[in-house]
Amino acid sequence: MPAVELPVQKWPGRIHEVTLGGNGRKKVVVGGEATLPFLHFEGAIPHRPAIAIEVHDRNPAEWAENLRQVWGSALKSPAAWAKKASELGADLIALRLSSAHPENGNTGAEAAKKNVAQVLEAVDLPVIVLGPEVAEKDNEVLMAAAEAARGQRLAIGDCMEKNYRTIAAACIANGHVAIGKTPIEINLAKQLNILISDVGVSRDAILMDPTTGALGYGLEYSYSVMERLRLAGLQGDAMTAMPMICTVGEEAWRQKEARVSEGVPTTWGQAKERAILWEGITAISLLEAGADIVVLRHPRSVELARATIDKLMAGAGQRSA
Amino acid sequence: MPLSGIEIYKLLPKSNCKECKFPTCLAFAMKLAQKQAELSACPYVSEEAKQALDAAARPPIRLVTVGANPKSFQVGNEVVLFRHEKTFYHPTALVVRVSDSDSADSIANRVKEATTYTVERVGHNMGLQGIAIQNKSGDKAAFARCAQQVQSLTDLPLMLMASDPGTMEAALEKAAAQKPLLYAATRDNWQPMAALAKKYQCPVAICEPGGLQPLSDLTEQVSKTGVEDIVLDPGVRDFNGSLVSLTQIRRLALKSNFRPLGYPVITFPSEAASSLEEEALLAGQQIAKYASIVVLDHFSPEMVYPLLTLRMNIYTDPQKPIQVTPGVYPFGNPKPTSPLLVTTNFSLTYFSVAGEVESSGFPSWLMVTDTEGLSVLTSWAAGKFDAPKIAKTVKEFKISEMVSHQSLILPGAVAVLRGELEEELSGWKVMVGPRDAVDIGSYLKRSWTS
Ligand code: SF4
Numbered sequence: 070m071p072a073v074e075l076p077v078q079k080w081p082g083r084i085h086e087v088t089l090g091g092n093g094r095k096k097v098v099v100g101g102e103a104t105l106p107f108l109h110f111e112g113a114i115p116h117r118p119a120i121a122i123e124v125h126d127r128n129p130a131e132w133a134e135n136l137r138q139v140w141g142s143a144l145k146s147p148a149a150w151a152k153k154a155s156e157l158g159a160d161l162i163a164l165r166l167s168s169a170h171p172e173n174g175n176t177g178a179e180a181a182k183k184n185v186a187q188v189l190e191a192v193d194l195p196v197i198v199l200g201p202e203v204a205e206k207d208n209e210v211l212m213a214a215a216e217a218a219r220g221q222r223l224a225i226g227d228c229m230e231k232n233y234r235t236i237a238a239a240c241i242a243n244g245h246v247a248i249g250k251t252p253i254e255i256n257l258a259k260q261l262n263i264l265i266s267d268v269g270v271s272r273d274a275i276l277m278d279p280t281t282g283a284l285g286y287g288l289e290y291s292y293s294v295m296e297r298l299r300l301a302g303l304q305g306d307a308m309t310a311m312p313m314i315c316t317v318g319e320e321a322w323r324q325k326e327a328r329v330s331e332g333v334p335t336t337w338g339q340a341k342e343r344a345i346l347w348e349g350i351t352a353i354s355l356l357e358a359g360a361d362i363v364v365l366r367h368p369r370s371v372e373l374a375r376a377t378i379d380k381l382m383a384g385a386g387q388r389s390a
Numbered sequence: 391m392p393l394s395g396i397e398i399y400k401l402l403p404k405s406n407c408k409e410c411k412f413p414t415c416l417a418f419a420m421k422l423a424q425k426q427a428e429l430s431a432c433p434y435v436s437e438e439a440k441q442a443l444d445a446a447a448r449p450p451i452r453l454v455t456v457g458a459n460p461k462s463f464q465v466g467n468e469v470v471l472f473r474h475e476k477t478f479y480h481p482t483a484l485v486v487r488v489s490d491s492d493s494a495d496s497i498a499n500r501v502k503e504a505t506t507y508t509v510e511r512v513g514h515n516m517g518l519q520g521i522a523i524q525n526k527s528g529d530k531a532a533f534a535r536c537a538q539q540v541q542s543l544t545d546l547p548l549m550l551m552a553s554d555p556g557t558m559e560a561a562l563e564k565a566a567a568q569k570p571l572l573y574a575a576t577r578d579n580w581q582p583m584a585a586l587a588k589k590y591q592c593p594v595a596i597c598e599p600g601g602l603q604p605l606s607d608l609t610e611q612v613s614k615t616g617v618e619d620i621v622l623d624p625g626v627r628d629f630n631g632s633l634v635s636l637t638q639i640r641r642l643a644l645k646s647n648f649r650p651l652g653y654p655v656i657t658f659p660s661e662a663a664s665s666l667e668e669e670a671l672l673a674g675q676q677i678a679k680y681a682s683i684v685v686l687d688h689f690s691p692e693m694v695y696p697l698l699t700l701r702m703n704i705y706t707d708p709q710k711p712i713q714v715t716p717g718v719y720p721f722g723n724p725k726p727t728s729p730l731l732v733t734t735n736f737s738l739t740y741f742s743v744a745g746e747v748e749s750s751g752f753p754s755w756l757m758v759t760d761t762e763g764l765s766v767l768t769s770w771a772a773g774k775f776d777a778p779k780i781a782k783t784v785k786e787f788k789i790s791e792m793v794s795h796q797s798l799i800l801p802g803a804v805a806v807l808r809g810e811l812e813e814e815l816s817g818w819k820v821m822v823g824p825r826d827a828v829d830i831g832s833y834l835k836r837s838w839t840s
Pocket residue numbers: 402403404405406407408409410411412413414415416418431432433434435
């Protein structure tokens with residue numbers, strides 16, 4: 070009988086380790102993988118992927134009713150929301166400063182400082198701060214957030230091609246981690262990592278967001294770009310070896326399948342459960358493609374993702390299969 | 391794995407007799423390696439060489455057919471570990487399990503539901519592939535009866551699950567014509583099971599939870615009896631174990647060209663799940679990571695629809711992205727006064743635009759132009775998204791009868807087309823929308839007054 074020789078691949082590279090929080094605050098380390106996701110028999114996976122819960126600095130009226138209901142009155146203040154998220158098992162809080170968007174209040178630096186400070190006060194978890202994704206406003210509020218949270222080692226984003234300099238510089242000056250976001254393309258992701266590094270951000274302070282496509286809405290593109298980035302990183306390309314963050318909740322809950330309960334085909338099934346699986350399956354698929362941080366919205370998806378990560382990490386430490 | 395010219399040369403007579411019409415055996419071998427010659431051109435080739443060449447030409451993962459026409463499904467014959475390296479060819483078959491200890495009514499309901507379930511996505515209809523029948527009763531007659539009942543209710547391929555060969559044969563006597571998948575040959579029953587697979591010409595699953603070596607040994611034994619249509623069950627159920635063992639099987643087959651494990655793999659996600667959601671997530675993992683058949687114990691549309699969507703995503707050929715059928719798509723019950731936006735039929739472009747239109751809160755029309763699956767800028771650069779093409783689409787779908795305002799919103803990235811398009815479509819007003827889909831909501835808020 071032919072003998073089975075289990076193929077074990079030797080990877081010359083390793084994903085950079087990035088630490089968030091610390092300095093009195095809880096610490097979360099992501100990255101450091103020496104093999105593909107959850108293949109513990111082949112190489113070390115020193116840190117489990119982290120789950121961030123998305124919190125806004127305003128009550129998001131546009132959110133699906135189903136989501137608004139589960140968060141209830143916590144939606145009224147970012148501090149209360151973050152606190153509840155922490156109780157529900159978040160590893161990280163992802164604070165989106167959406168009130169700075171010109172159409173959602175156009176708030177400025179002062180509001181950003183105040184909201185970031187309140188969230189930092191309310192929880193002892195590390196915090197990710199995201200701008201409204203309008204370049205000028207991002208610069209304004211993210212700089213303010215970076216200064217207000219000096220030394221707290223936030224992750225701050227997104228650095229995009231047009232405004233990475235300002236945000237990256239604010240991260241260096243205040244000891245934070247920069248998130249670079251590029252539109253589902255491996256070379257653009259690598260290019261932005263190089264640009265951010267050239268500004269002076271060290272490799273252990275960059276996360277990349279290769280842009281999330283939700284289930285049914287471009288998931289396969291994100292999935293393959295992430296697999297390719299991870300393979301390139303493990304093959305030794307240091308400029309693709311950044312840990313990856315995916316805004317799963319935002320993308321999944323944008324879609325009709327998660328948001329709409331009436332006037333859709335009966336073959337879509339019951340709305341609440343469908344929405345959770347839409348977010349959950351997007352999350353798990355991208356975790357298996359290499360995501361190090363998934364940003365989620367629904368508490369049940371968080372619970373499911375956590376249980377799944379527990380099980381996928383269960384083989385850690387074992388060196389044979 | 392294909393042989394090189396030199397490897398083939400070693401198998402030839404090396405007499406250079408030229409009867410193959412090539413000057414030397416080596417020249418002939420080189421042409422064979424390039425698939426520009428047929429082995430039959432050499433009259434002196436040995437039986438042994440023939441077999442070796444045949445074996446080398448076999449795909450590293452066997453293509454297995456389950457069921458009889460017209461509704462059979464095929465799994466296996468995959469060639470890559472990562473979809474971006476080429477594509478995944480044979481989508482994971484989703485099979486729903488019933489048990490012969492359930493009441494006839496509940497079996498009938500489940501089977502009918504699973505058989506008739508179909509859901510449409512970007513012009514493609516998706517459904518389930520088969521019904522598995524579990525011999526839970528331990529009773530031979532009940533199993534055979536159940537197989538007969540299920541067979542009368544569905545044209546989907548069947549999978550018969552019994553560990554006792556006598557029980558299996560009782561059901562096969564009723565259902566063999568449908569070429570069901572037999573589950574499973576194990577270390578205890580493999581001889582009679584393999585004999586049944588041979589006698590009834592059915593594919594058979596081999597289950598050996600003791601590790602890949604024992605699984606491989608058992609597969610070798612079964613295949614030596616002449617059974618070739620094999621499906622593997624490594625018996626590992628949990629998230630990590632399943633990921634690891636399915637990855638290893640796929641790597642062994644593709645990277646090590648290890649024949650005894652070169653078969654499609656079957657999984658049972660519910661056996662490691664504590665809820666329907668968990669079953670769905672594990673099934674999702676297995677669709678992406680190397681399961682060819684996934685047996686579900688629950689059937690509900692809200693679980694199956696996301697899984698079918700995931701399967702479509704993962705099995706889409708990365709070189710040939712899904713194209714959306716050109717036409718006019720309504721969002722949120724639009725009226726003749728609602729805005730009309732124009733985009734291309736590249737699925738990702740369509741989905742990002744559709745998602746933003748959907749969440750903008752404006753009931754709208756979205757006109758999808760046939761750009762052969764290219765995005766806005768790429769198709770514009772390639773001359774496949776120009777003013778005449780857009781004008782033609784407007785006319786083809788009789789859009790002037792659908793909207794009363796006779797204006798359309800062009801993607802901002804192709805603002806240059808505006809003048810020409812207004813000439814092509816006399817009486818129409820061409821508006822320039824945002825460059826990025828994310829800005830559609832704010833654009834409509836700002837610019838749309840019906
Ligand atoms: S016919 Fe066969 S033996 Fe003769 S030259 Fe061709 S390959 Fe060689």
